[in-house]
């Protein structure tokens with residue numbers, strides 16, 4: 326599929342997304358959030374359904390899960406996946422966006438999203454809508470990251486990289502994140518500031534947790550998870566993608582204050598680094614903890 330035909334987030338919907346959570350951690354969150362009493366859920370920006378399918382086993386047996394997404398292809402695919410899992414009676418999908426949710430006020434026991442607020446222009450507008458469709462006392466729970474933090478997690482090969490190279494990468498990605506935000510396309514480290522937005526929206530009982538999931542790759546990569554991760558990484562090989570495709574990255578870099586003449590050099594340096602890691606995977610010499618920073622932030626509607 327060409328870059329321009331790719332629906333939103335199409336690069337990120339591989340099998341690896343099924344491995345984002347530790348089941349026992351979600352059991353703990355289900356207790357903390359009292360998910361067994363949840364009968365109706367809205368999954369905002371559902372994509373092809375990963376988050377809803379992940380949460381379903383922890384909800385009340387008779388729960389109904391609705392998903393909305395602005396991309397028609399994701400709605401089709403999510404519906405198809407629910408059918409394949411024989412879950413079409415429990416899952417219902419329709420086109421819709423976070424800023425204009427196609428449901429009445431006070432409809433759901435729980436409204437949730439995973440890695441969606443990082444893509445919206447104004448999360449406070451989206452959250453206001455999400456709260457509108459939540460029943461009084463209902464649970465708003467979001468899984469959103471700080472995507473810059475992993476830049477300070479090292480692997481066995483880059484742990485001694487020169488400080489200025491590390492800082493160059495951090496500066497580059499910070500500028501890209503800020504540029505993406507300036508273009509109205511969302512802020513990739515939004516998790517850090519969502520608790521403040523929750524409090525401004527009048528939510529109570531605000532809680533913040535961090536996922537305890539890592540995605541380690543330790544030679545000789547025998548686990549099923551390592552194989553899936555490697556397949557995903559190999560699928561990106563040959564494509565000029567580092568977090569985002571090259572042209573998209575350039576657009577963000579420039580909007581974040583970057584200088585056009587500097588982009589190519591930094592991009593090539595980062596790409597070279599990525600290729601070095603890819604080769605090390607193939608040679609089975611790279612070891613990484615695969616640590617990310619994913620928040621689970623929740624609050625209750627008054």
Ligand SMILES: C[S@@+](CC[C@H](N)C(=O)[O-])C[C@H]1O[C@@H](n2cnc3c(N)ncnc32)[C@H](O)[C@@H]1O
Nearest residue numbers: 333334370371372375376396422423439440441
């Ligand atoms: C990174 S994907 C996450 C999908 C899904 N929540 C998951 O975790 O697998 C981001 C999703 O947000 C959707 N999206 C983008 N802008 C949106 C908006 N304004 N309102 C709702 N969803 C949006 C995209 O179409 C995409 O499916």
